[in-house]
Amino acid sequence: MCGIVGYLGKKNSKEILLSxxxxxxxxxxxxxxxxxxxxxxxxxxxxxxxxxxxxxxTKEFVTQGFSIGIGHTRWATHGKxxxxxxxxxxxxxxxxxHNGIIENYAExxxxxxxxxxxxxxxxxxxxIVHQFExxxxxxxxxxxxxxxxxxxxxxxxxxxLVTKSEKETIFFAKNGSPMLVGxxxxxxxxxxxxxxxxxxxxxxxxxxxxxxxxYVTPDELTIFTNEDVKKEPLFTKLSTNKLSAQKDGxxxxxxxxxxxxxxxxxxxxxxxxxxxxxxxxxxxxxxLEGINEIKLCACGTSxxxxxxxxxxxxxxxxxxxxxxxASEFRYRQPIMTKDTLFVVISQSGETADTxxxxxxxxxxxxxxxxxxNVDNSSMVRLxxxxxxxxxxxxxxxxxxxxxxTQVTVFWMMSLYLAKRNNALSSQDIVSQIKLLRxxxxxxxxxxxxxxxxxxxxKRYLHGHGFFxxxxxxxxxxxxxxxxxxxxxSYLHAEGYPSGEMKHGPIALADPELFxxxxxxxxxxxxxxxxxxxxxxxxxxxxxAISSVNFDKADDFIPIKKCSHYMLEFFxxxxxxxxxxLEISIRLGNDVxxxxxxAKSVTVE
Ligand code: AGP
Numbered sequence: 122m123c124g125i126v127g128y129l130g131k132k133n134s135k136e137i138l139l140s141x142x143x144x145x146x147x148x149x150x151x152x153x154x155x156x157x158x159x160x161x162x163x164x165x166x167x168x169x170x171x172x173x174x175x176x177x178x179t180k181e182f183v184t185q186g187f188s189i190g191i192g193h194t195r196w197a198t199h200g201k202x203x204x205x206x207x208x209x210x211x212x213x214x215x216x217x218x219h220n221g222i223i224e225n226y227a228e229x230x231x232x233x234x235x236x237x238x239x240x241x242x243x244x245x246x247x248x249i250v251h252q253f254e255x256x257x258x259x260x261x262x263x264x265x266x267x268x269x270x271x272x273x274x275x276x277x278x279x280x281x282l283v284t285k286s287e288k289e290t291i292f293f294a295k296n297g298s299p300m301l302v303g304x305x306x307x308x309x310x311x312x313x314x315x316x317x318x319x320x321x322x323x324x325x326x327x328x329x330x331x332x333x334x335x336y337v338t339p340d341e342l343t344i345f346t347n348e349d350v351k352k353e354p355l356f357t358k359l360s361t362n363k364l365s366a367q368k369d370g371x372x373x374x375x376x377x378x379x380x381x382x383x384x385x386x387x388x389x390x391x392x393x394x395x396x397x398x399x400x401x402x403x404x405x406x407x408x409l410e411g412i413n414e415i416k417l418c419a420c421g422t423s424x425x426x427x428x429x430x431x432x433x434x435x436x437x438x439x440x441x442x443x444x445x446x447a448s449e450f451r452y453r454q455p456i457m458t459k460d461t462l463f464v465v466i467s468q469s470g471e472t473a474d475t476x477x478x479x480x481x482x483x484x485x486x487x488x489x490x491x492x493x494n495v496d497n498s499s500m501v502r503l504x505x506x507x508x509x510x511x512x513x514x515x516x517x518x519x520x521x522x523x524x525x526t527q528v529t530v531f532w533m534m535s536l537y538l539a540k541r542n543n544a545l546s547s548q549d550i551v552s553q554i555k556l557l558r559x560x561x562x563x564x565x566x567x568x569x570x571x572x573x574x575x576x577x578x579k580r581y582l583h584g585h586g587f588f589x590x591x592x593x594x595x596x597x598x599x600x601x602x603x604x605x606x607x608x609x610s611y612l613h614a615e616g617y618p619s620g621e622m623k624h625g626p627i628a629l630a631d632p633e634l635f636x637x638x639x640x641x642x643x644x645x646x647x648x649x650x651x652x653x654x655x656x657x658x659x660x661x662x663x664x665a666i667s668s669v670n671f672d673k674a675d676d677f678i679p680i681k682k683c684s685h686y687m688l689e690f691f692x693x694x695x696x697x698x699x700x701x702l703e704i705s706i707r708l709g710n711d712v713x714x715x716x717x718x719a720k721s722v723t724v725e
């Protein structure tokens with residue numbers, strides 16, 4: 122996701138902006154840039170790729186004395202990652218950086234072009250600077266022009282604007298995307314998308330609220346609300362510990378990442394949903410022409426999302442889908458036919474086994490696609506096409522938000538392929554797109570639910586094992602729930618299809634065997650319920666997760682009523698993640714760095 126920094130003061134603004142951007146690298150980006158106004162003159166630099174390229178370009182550039190500057194790391198949404206599309210965007214005497222999406226940019230751009238404005242980039246952001254300069258011609262001050270501009274743009278934004286007509290001022294506005302301003306007793310002002318770039322530089326920070334806009338000068342910080350009422354900044358002391366600041370007050374990165382799922386999934390959906398169709402610019406005809414089968418290959422959690430996809434692809438897109446554990450696929454001399462699209466799934470894009478299968482598929486002449494969270498990773502560079510999941514950096518070794526965004530991508534992709542194959546009616550596609558838009562709400566962690574699980578977790582610290590059971594897509598979810606628990610609690614846990622229990626595993630049933638039962642109301646409820654009743658009759662301790670009350674359970678974790686089983690899937694996913702987290706915390710384990718595990722498994 123894009124990152125923003127800003128600086129006003131007498132120190133070396135180039136270094137401050139570049140080091141600030143460095144701290145925002147974790148958000149993911151494909152290009153970067155800065156613009157500095159000093160001694161009446163603007164200097165601006167942009168580079169694609171990593172920050173080192175921008176550092177290289179600014180090597181000779183020196184800042185001394187008072188200056189104002191803005192910087193940006195861009196994660197492309199409108200327009201490819203090119204230098205022209207990188208921020209800051211320029212007008213005739215102003216520069217702007219922006220994180221978010223200007224929804225009405227197309228109409229504003231049309232009007233501006235009709236007025237004779239020339240656009241240099243394909244971005245939505247560029248309209249802000251031109252609209253500002255248009256308003257400047259008829260306004261009494263730059264602030265009036267900025268205020269008018271903000272009232273004219275719609276969508277999500279955190280934006281900073283600097284202009285020659287106010288050489289000691291940075292204008293800001295925030296709506297939907299994060300931004301804060303920091304101060305110290307040296308009359309400096311710092312802006313950033315998150316607080317890490319400000320640590321060690323500022324003493325106090327004000328987190329902007331949606332609708333806030335205003336300006337800073339050396340002596341002033343003026344904020345207005347979206348109702349144009351002036352308000353006092355609400356300063357809080359800035360932590361001096363980088364690591365804890367990055368955790369945003371959560372106990373562990375994993376916990377933070379569970380709570381982040383709602384916003385990262387909103388990013389995953391961004392620009393990919395119309396009312397009646399799913400858009401994937403990444404999947405073109407050349408990739409899909411002549412494909413009769415999809416083979417999904419991955420490890421660990423990514424394998425579980427692939428298994429989920431296999432249900433959705435066959436059910437909705439009516440395309441034959443097979444899945445493979447990468448470490449197995451490598452050595453079993455598999456038959457690969459050219460009408461198969463070979464898809465690898467990986468959070469990191471570096472997992473050795475998965476990467477190797479991608480190489481095998483390429484060598485066999487198959488078309489290849491990677492679903493990945495890390496741009497420019499080895500798999501992204503190697504595959505013919507790539508869909509990025511946009512989960513942001515995942516630090517917890519136990520994957521959470523990466524899984525959530527992978528499943529979101531697959532659900533979207535099943536509808537994309539369904540439309541292509543005429544496998545679903547347009548009405549069905551429209552109604553499922555509406556459901557997709559509800560995922561961010563479904564994965565919001567409910568405080569009451571979290572508290573309930575925290576209390577309940579004390580009963581699940583011992584025993585001789587856990588079975589997580591579910592049917593259909595709730596089977597991969599059961600596998601994922603079990604994997605999460607074993608990774609961070611070191612307790613033995615297995616995922617099973619509910620219907621398989623009576624074929625052997627039920628022999629283990631006794632009060633010391635914990636069964637975590639996934640009982641979705643909208644998918645095979647009665648069948649799954651009977652399987653759980655069989656276990657309950659044999660005295661297994663049952664913890665049921667459902668929106669329908671289940672009286673045979675010893676413990677019950679309710680989820681919200683939803684209208685579709687995939688929304689129940691996401692609700693239950695969060696419950697399972699929080700359940701593992703709380704058990705691990707009670708056991709005193711290192712949640713983020715569990716023993717024996719690595720975040721990126723680059724060896725076989
Ligand atoms: C998930 O919690 C694990 N840490 C692990 O199973 C992981 O999903 C697996 O190693 C694959 O990694 P990848 O998605 O980066 O390829």
